[in-house]
Amino acid sequence: MTPVICTVDVVLLTLDKGALSVALFKRDKEPFAGRHALPGGFIHAEADKTAFDAALRVLKDKTGVTSPYLEQLATYSGADRDPRGWSVSIVYFALVPKAVLDIAGTSDMRIENVDALRSLPFDHLDIVRTAVSRVRSKSVYSSLPVYLLPKEFTLGELQETYETVMGEPVDKVTFRRKMDQLAMLEPTGELDRSRPNRPAQLFRLKKEFRHTLSTVVRPLNS
Amino acid sequence: MTPVICTVDVVLLTLDKGALSVALFKRDKEPFAGRHALPGGFIHAEADKTAFDAALRVLKDKTGVTSPYLEQLATYSGADRDPRGWSVSIVYFALVPKAVLDIAGTSDMRIENVDALRSLPFDHLDIVRTAVSRVRSKSVYSSLPVYLLPKEFTLGELQETYETVMGEPVDKVTFRRKMDQLAMLEPTGELDRSRPNRPAQLFRLKKEFRHTLSTVVRPLNS
DNA sequence: ATAATAGTGTCTGTTAGACATTATGCA
DNA sequence: TGCATAATGTCTAACAGACACTATTAT
Secondary structure, eight states, rough: OOEEEEEEEEEEEETTTEEEEEEEEOOOOSSSSSSSEEEEEETTTTTOHHHHHHHHHHHHHHHHSSSSEEEEEEEEEESSTTTSEEEEEEEEEEEEHHHHHHOOTTTEEEEEETOOOOSTTHHHHHHHHHHHHHHHHHHHTSSGGGGGGGEEEEHHHHHHHHHHTSSOOHHHHHHHHHHHHHHOEEEEEEEEEESSSSSEEEEEEOGGGGGSSOOOOOOSSO | OOOOOOEEEEEEEEEEEEEEEEEEEEOOOOTTTTTEEEEEEETTTTTTSSSHHHHHHHHHHHHHHOOOOOEEEEEEEEESSSSTSSSEEEEEEEEHHHHHHHOOOOOOOEEEETTTOOSSSSHHHHHHHOOOOOOOOTTTBSGGGGGGSSEEEHHHHHHHHHHHHSSOOOOOOHHHHHHHHHHEEEEEEEEEESSSSSSSEEEEEGGGGGGOBOOOSSSOOO
């Protein structure tokens, strides 16, 4: 029986220059050596307990990121997607604050606006588009976008993040009502005094939502 | 590098005795020979163009079903889930009308109420529960349950199907409004005269939704 | 006529979205 | 004091859910 190549790939998303962006890495081996692609690698049956662990390992090795929000996206497979042969890629997506990438970022890493991507090796463009679409639709009724922000943030910053991810403006009152329903935030007690106006309350994610989404039945918009 | 076992499994769902049910098949090989489990098999790199095709092949071989609603559920992986070694299973779920299974059903097939399952080989119980949960939540805002019905059906039968899948009653007026919004049905022109009362209009799925879901933003319930 | 279900009209409470108003800091 | 943004109050239109009523067949 012809062997099947088993890999994991990670769509690592963050906010950069006010846009939803993906981290790409220069490949040092064939195929597509020298080109930028999603971070990924073979599953190591000896080292990885599960594919999820393999994805964590890949992220750790390429970016130093250790505890991101990480979720399985889908599995891509087939004879034609990798020139080396019939392959399976279990794809995960991660959301991290930009600051985390700035600390660990290496010179072979590139952060690109997801809406400006034109081509990527393998079927990675398809994969990124699917991941973005998943994140956008899930943001409508969940806490997903908070994982793009640092530990503490104002409601204004959070709303801006939602608007960036979803690509459309959101009503302020509706937004705050929805955040109340999600019940995932707690005020830090501190105020953000970095602007020349009324300071905003700083919030953080409640502990129980650090790796688990909060969701509502009714979407953010109509 | 230790090789990884690559398989596909299918959660084949249908309505039986008024309950959401799953088709299980007697295993003729070890491990778990003689026990009933999800239909599945190794990916054949020579025969299958993609894992989706492998899932279709498995379904065809075990049940004769050729063109079901089929969607990828998730991929399960790890060292412990299969005694033969580190394995990856790309899992799909399918929805088919019971009548289709009655035609092709073999003696090693068993249809079981998903809420009555107590144990299954491998991690198949987890998998079925995840599939059921996915189907239930997706039914709230999509046309998914129609794939459990035969080609023609009344709105009453469709509502009953939704209620069975979601496990709770639905308001008739709300239900019909939602079906209007989904805009996926067309009247056949025929009436269902099988009952001793006012006959109901028969509907069928519009062609464009035979394998594609129709969805609404607002859920069926509040 | 009666039973039984199909199908529709209408009212009400809830909620999203729009708009307006008040609050609170800095320059 | 003026300006900018935070935070909240309030009105309205849309909609889900409940209920009632009408329609249409077989017996």
